[in-house]
Amino acid sequence: MTALLEATGLIRRWGGLTAVDRVDVSVAQGSLHGLIGPNGAGKTTLVNMITGVDRIDDGRVRFQGDDVTGLASHRLASKGMARTFQTSQLFEDESVIDNVMAGRHGHIRYRFPHTLFYTPRVVREERGHRTEVYAVLRELDLAEDAHRQVAELSYGRRRLVELARAIASQPTLLVLDEPAAGLPGSDVDVLGDVLRRLRDSGYTILVIEHNIGLLMTICDRMTVLSEGKVIADGVPAVVRESPEVIEAYLGRNDDA
Amino acid sequence: MTDTLTRPHSPPVPGPGAERRASLLATMAGAVLLIVAAAVPALTDFSTTYLMAYVLIVALLGLSLHLLMGLMGTFSLGQAALFGTGAYAAVVVSEDVGLDGAIGFVLVAAIGALLGLVMGAVTLRVSDLYLALTTLAIGYILENVVRNTDWLGGSQGLTGFYITFFGRSLDDPRLLCWIGLGVLTLFMIMISSMRRSKIGRAFMAVRESPIAARSIGVDARRYKLLGFAMAGAFSAIAGALYSAWSLVVNPSVFSIDLTLSVLAIAIVGGLRSMPGILVVAALLTYFRNSAADFGVADYVLLVYGALIVLSLRFLPLGLGGLTGSRAVARVRRLVAHRSRSRGGGRA
Ligand SMILES: Nc1ncnc2c1ncn2[C@@H]1O[C@H](COP(=O)(O)OP(=O)(O)OP(=O)(O)O)[C@@H](O)[C@H]1O
Numbered sequence: 136m137t138a139l140l141e142a143t144g145l146i147r148r149w150g151g152l153t154a155v156d157r158v159d160v161s162v163a164q165g166s167l168h169g170l171i172g173p174n175g176a177g178k179t180t181l182v183n184m185i186t187g188v189d190r191i192d193d194g195r196v197r198f199q200g201d202d203v204t205g206l207a208s209h210r211l212a213s214k215g216m217a218r219t220f221q222t223s224q225l226f227e228d229e230s231v232i233d234n235v236m237a238g239r240h241g242h243i244r245y246r247f248p249h250t251l252f253y254t255p256r257v258v259r260e261e262r263g264h265r266t267e268v269y270a271v272l273r274e275l276d277l278a279e280d281a282h283r284q285v286a287e288l289s290y291g292r293r294r295l296v297e298l299a300r301a302i303a304s305q306p307t308l309l310v311l312d313e314p315a316a317g318l319p320g321s322d323v324d325v326l327g328d329v330l331r332r333l334r335d336s337g338y339t340i341l342v343i344e345h346n347i348g349l350l351m352t353i354c355d356r357m358t359v360l361s362e363g364k365v366i367a368d369g370v371p372a373v374v375r376e377s378p379e380v381i382e383a384y385l386g387r388n389d390d391a
Numbered sequence: 392m393t394d395t396l397t398r399p400h401s402p403p404v405p406g407p408g409a410e411r412r413a414s415l416l417a418t419m420a421g422a423v424l425l426i427v428a429a430a431v432p433a434l435t436d437f438s439t440t441y442l443m444a445y446v447l448i449v450a451l452l453g454l455s456l457h458l459l460m461g462l463m464g465t466f467s468l469g470q471a472a473l474f475g476t477g478a479y480a481a482v483v484v485s486e487d488v489g490l491d492g493a494i495g496f497v498l499v500a501a502i503g504a505l506l507g508l509v510m511g512a513v514t515l516r517v518s519d520l521y522l523a524l525t526t527l528a529i530g531y532i533l534e535n536v537v538r539n540t541d542w543l544g545g546s547q548g549l550t551g552f553y554i555t556f557f558g559r560s561l562d563d564p565r566l567l568c569w570i571g572l573g574v575l576t577l578f579m580i581m582i583s584s585m586r587r588s589k590i591g592r593a594f595m596a597v598r599e600s601p602i603a604a605r606s607i608g609v610d611a612r613r614y615k616l617l618g619f620a621m622a623g624a625f626s627a628i629a630g631a632l633y634s635a636w637s638l639v640v641n642p643s644v645f646s647i648d649l650t651l652s653v654l655a656i657a658i659v660g661g662l663r664s665m666p667g668i669l670v671v672a673a674l675l676t677y678f679r680n681s682a683a684d685f686g687v688a689d690y691v692l693l694v695y696g697a698l699i700v701l702s703l704r705f706l707p708l709g710l711g712g713l714t715g716s717r718a719v720a721r722v723r724r725l726v727a728h729r730s731r732s733r734g735g736g737r738a
């Protein structure tokens with residue numbers, strides 16, 4: 136398998152703290168890759184650097200064979216990276232369908248002048264994208280809430296809307312920052328199934344998670360971060376046996 | 392523990408069919424209103440028509456704020472700068488370039504769009520309060536430049552010009568009203584079409600979460616520039632109509648007074664609601680016009696200020712926010728939230 140995403144020697148410093156310290160991550164095409172580690176390990180910072188949200192102090196990122204180090208996040212998005220955020224970043228006052236339609240942005244071909252008079256071309260294209268979006272909503276069991284305002288939905292379903300928005304952009308790489316955080320146990324399993332299904336239908340996914348149990352069961356590969364450094368990397372069965380991982384996880388009382 | 396990922400049983404919401412019916416209804420109501428409004432100048436006296444023309448001009452400015460603040464979420468105080476530029480540009484285009492308004496106004500709109508672009512570019516890197524102050528400062532700079540430019544009449548301003556539209560002089564307020572109505576309708580169609588397209592969703596994304604906007608490939612800066620350019624064009628057209636209406640253009644067209652009244656109209660009317668803005672533009676213009684009769688002429692701006700504060704406190708979406716299912720849902724949510732926090736539970 137070839138690497139879709141390859142980050143090497145990434146460094147990010149916050150004042151005196153090196154939040155991400157010479158991290159290498161390689162995400163294989165078509166894999167479900169877990170990124171795990173205790174609170175403050177640097178997972179979000181790492182993913183923010185990869186997706187162009189945060190600055191890169193040192194290191195390289197290659198995506199689909201191109202050097203994309205330091206590209207702005209909207210450029211990376213149009214190259215096929217989509218993501219969700221640890222604290223959800225939805226358009227709260229808007230309907231589910233509008234939120235998810237926004238994810239289609241990069242695929243819509245009509246241009247600004249067409250929109251001023253809603254030309255037939257706009258009507259036609261919008262209809263097509265709407266159909267695609269409904270397919271995504273159905274996949275995530277959100278279709279019946281399509282016209283509901285996001286803010287009216289439960290926390291768990293809002294997380295699904297954010298996932299739907301990312302999927303709607305048909306990304307080459309889907310990056311998820313703790314999609315299961317704050318979900319009750321039964322929902323975590325549902326989410327696990329969703330992720331596995333996405334992987335099986337061809338998506339490459341990099342998912343951050345606190346919940347080591349969830350990742351162990353669904354991931355093809357995982358990277359473990361602790362205090363900014365990679366302490367283990369490999370298939371779950373191997374990572375599980377790593378003394379560093381056992382220490383990092385037994386060393387603290389993780390409630391997640 | 393409840394299963395939050397699976398859909399709870401809840402009342403159905405209006406689907407796309409209902410939405411389409413509602414928008415058809417709104418379009419028809421709008422068409423009827425437009426016909427009625429167009430009949431007004433033909434049926435009433437000069438002073439009513441004259442006032443109506445002014446309402447239309449102010450409403451156009453209100454639309455530019457609807458776009459900038461309501462849809463794009465950018466708090467701008469640059470309306471007077473764009474409006475004033477449009478007012479002067481219209482006179483120069485008519486008198487010095489010698490163009491008829493039918494072509495001249497397009498040129499004025501382009502000039503306004505250009506200034507809007509500059510304003511957007513200057514404020515790209517700043518946000519919120521600094522952005523507002525920068526746009527305000529641009530108005531002050533322009534006012535002082537004009538004040539010191541003899542060619543533009545200095546502090547006396549320009550008079551004795553006349554602006555035509557297809558050869559007919561715009562000093563006829565009826566003609567002005569009809570043109571104002573036409574332009575207003577055109578802009579409303581443009582804004583509502585745009586709002587339902589990817590451009591509208593990009594504005595929504597930039598407003599609600601710039602970081603999420605970028606994550607779905609929306610170049611937030613590009614859309615900010617686009618919004619400013621459009622607002623610039625709309626405001627400049629309002630300025631052009633104003634110069635035809637007032638027959639005098641002096642540096643006071645750049646005043647903060649104007650910016651604040653439009654701000655009041657847009658906020659009280661509802662930043663996201665075009666009908667709300669139109670209604671409040673009419674009401675506040677009427678109030679201002681007859682303030683002397685009520686004996687409150689000195690307190691007009693005070694009243695505007697109070698209305699802004701009260702509206703922001705009690706009706707963040709303005710009067711226009713009182714209608715529509717989304718607003719109702721929002722109130723329901725607010726109530727639910729209140730009772731939840733009163734119960735001591737944490738969200
Ligand atoms: N904007 C910031 N300014 C200063 N320090 C920061 C900033 N963002 C993160 N940090 C620090 O960097 C370290 C890594 O944070 P990060 O959010 O990446 O961890 P994480 O692994 O995602 O943790 P969590 O599981 O809690 O989400 C932490 O010590 C954090 O305090």
Ligand SMILES: [Mg+2]
Pocket residue numbers: 178179180221
């Ligand atoms: Mg994190």
